[in-house]
Amino acid sequence: MRLDAGVFNVSSCGNEVLVRSGFLKYNRIDKMTRRYHTAAGLSVALLLAACGSASQQSDLTVATPPPQNVIFFLGDGMGMTTMTAARIYAVGEDGELTMDTLPETAFVKTFSNDAQVTDSAPSMSAYMTGVKMNNEVLSMSSDTRAIDPIADANGNKLANNCGGSNGNPVPTLVELAKAKGWSAGVVTTTRITHATPAATYTHICHRDLENDIATAMVPGGAGYNTALGTSGLDVVLGGGKQFFTPFKDGGKRADGRDLIAEMKAKNYTVASNATEFNAVDASKTERLFGLFTSSHMSYDLDRDPAKEPSLADMTTKAMDVLSKNSKGYFLMVEGGRIDHALHETTAKKALQDTLAFDNAIKAAIDKAKISDPTLKNTLIVVTADHDHTLVLNGYAKRTGKTSAGNAGVLGLVKNYVTGATEKDLDGAPYSIIGFGNGENRTQASRASMASLDDTTTSANTYHQEATIRVAAGSETHGGTDVFLGAIGKGADTFLGTIDNTKVFGLVKNAAGL
Ligand SMILES: [Zn+2]
Numbered sequence: 001m002r003l004d005a006g007v008f009n010v011s012s013c014g015n016e017v018l019v020r021s022g023f024l025k026y027n028r029i030d031k032m033t034r035r036y037h038t039a040a041g042l043s044v045a046l047l048l049a050a051c052g053s054a055s056q057q058s059d060l061t062v063a064t065p066p067p068q069n070v071i072f073f074l075g076d077g078m079g080m081t082t083m084t085a086a087r088i089y090a091v092g093e094d095g096e097l098t099m100d101t102l103p104e105t106a107f108v109k110t111f112s113n114d115a116q117v118t119d120s121a122p123s124m125s126a127y128m129t130g131v132k133m134n135n136e137v138l139s140m141s142s143d144t145r146a147i148d149p150i151a152d153a154n155g156n157k158l159a160n161n162c163g164g165s166n167g168n169p170v171p172t173l174v175e176l177a178k179a180k181g182w183s184a185g186v187v188t189t190t191r192i193t194h195a196t197p198a199a200t201y202t203h204i205c206h207r208d209l210e211n212d213i214a215t216a217m218v219p220g221g222a223g224y225n226t227a228l229g230t231s232g233l234d235v236v237l238g239g240g241k242q243f244f245t246p247f248k249d250g251g252k253r254a255d256g257r258d259l260i261a262e263m264k265a266k267n268y269t270v271a272s273n274a275t276e277f278n279a280v281d282a283s284k285t286e287r288l289f290g291l292f293t294s295s296h297m298s299y300d301l302d303r304d305p306a307k308e309p310s311l312a313d314m315t316t317k318a319m320d321v322l323s324k325n326s327k328g329y330f331l332m333v334e335g336g337r338i339d340h341a342l343h344e345t346t347a348k349k350a351l352q353d354t355l356a357f358d359n360a361i362k363a364a365i366d367k368a369k370i371s372d373p374t375l376k377n378t379l380i381v382v383t384a385d386h387d388h389t390l391v392l393n394g395y396a397k398r399t400g401k402t403s404a405g406n407a408g409v410l411g412l413v414k415n416y417v418t419g420a421t422e423k424d425l426d427g428a429p430y431s432i433i434g435f436g437n438g439e440n441r442t443q444a445s446r447a448s449m450a451s452l453d454d455t456t457t458s459a460n461t462y463h464q465e466a467t468i469r470v471a472a473g474s475e476t477h478g479g480t481d482v483f484l485g486a487i488g489k490g491a492d493t494f495l496g497t498i499d500n501t502k503v504f505g506l507v508k509n510a511a512g513l
Pocket residue numbers: 077120339340343477
């Protein structure tokens with residue numbers, strides 16, 4: 001039985017005992033999730049309170065409102081060119097990703113307080129708090145200066161040097177949700193202490209302070225973010241064990257704390273690999289804490305499903321745990337490694353991770369519709385924090401999706417009339433995907449690239465060519481506006497070209513936070 005069917009009609013306060021027996025009967029009938037226990041308990045409590053004030057006849061109907069849910073999907077670095085390339089890669093030019101089917105869309109400006117091109121810290125913080133802040137700052141006031149960490153006792157640059165009077169924390173959507181009695185979850189493929197997830201649950205002057213960031217999620221411990229309430233985050237899934245593990249045990253913590261043990265002591269069900277994760281019975285799990293890797297989780301292209309769950313599986317498991325709260329939940333899901341693959345200029349990895357992110361969105365919409373078919377109480381938002389410098393070169397002939405024997409969008413530019421390989425002014429072929437900057441730039445003439453072929457450019461580890469040569473792994477973010485798509489409750493308020501700080505208020509209002 002659904003929660004919003006939890007309505008009790010009584011004709012007299014003298015029927016108190018009958019109502020109680022009615023409650024028990026509902027229990028027997030439904031076998032009952034905790035959600036319904038709570039709803040029924042609330043109704044009985046209200047009834048008894050009403051009866052205490054009068055003994056005469058009265059009619060009382062108490063309807064418990066349905067849970068309000070928000071799922072915020074963030075594709076890290078997922079610019080629109082990457083989305084287009086991922087569509088062609090996965091389903092061909094005329095196919096549709098789930099992201100393409102979202103009914104409401106907007107463009108989002110991503111500049112930060114001090115930079116034309118943002119990093120993930122202020123951009124995700126803008127979504128979560130509505131405040132424009134400096135690059136590398138997490139969920140603090142605009143005046144907060146990003147100050148690099150200094151060396152700790154082990155020589156790792158992880159010691160806090162933020163200073164005592166360097167800005168103030170600003171509330172996040174996750175904190176607002178917890179304050180309303182909702183559940184909250186954070187799911188990512190990066191370290192759980194990385195900038196995007198960290199912006200939801202912590203406040204700090206520099207994103208690199210990942211030891212400090214980890215302590216913010218441990219209820220009751222030193223460094224805990226008390227704005228998360230007494231219970232803290234209800235679901236935490238991702239990578240990054242090293243910032244929860246003492247240095248002497250192979251981790252990065254200089255304070256000797258074992259935060260995984262501390263989370264266990266706070267009644268979190270802990271999963272450290274896919275087997276343990278798959279064994280978690282969400283219906284019996286109040287709080288779930290899963291860290292699957294020491295650092296980031298694997299690229300989807302390299303992922304061993306026996307060791308690491310997919311982003312889609314983490315998302316739906318999180319929904320199962322969180323949805324037991326009768327008031328609702330806020331869930332943030334990050335496809336975090338799209339960004340890393342783009343920094344490496346390894347396009348195939350980036351496109352496959354974008355596809356894994358899209359699969360998670362599809363799984364979430366499908367699951368949400370089981371209990372809320374029209375999504376009238378569920379808002380799902382999909383966006384990115386910033387662009388990269390990926391481009392699609394040439395007047396390429398349509399390739400269709402990438403498959404065995406077809407490089408697709410990962411191949412060379414072919415003439416759309418003749419199918420012949422196109423050549424640049426140096427007489428050499430070139431790939432459809434390139435980058436504005438990156439590690440692979442041919443020195444002098446590209447004539448030396450005359451033998452470049454699809455097999456080479458579509459390989460898992462091929463670094464697409466770039467215009468500006470930078471150090472390996474250092475391709476930069478881009479400053480272009482990003483896509484936002486929305487479906488469900490209040491989705492139609494997302495439209496036009498909006499600043500990233502405006503997204504916070506739109507989510508807050510749509511969800512009633
Ligand atoms: Zn990045």
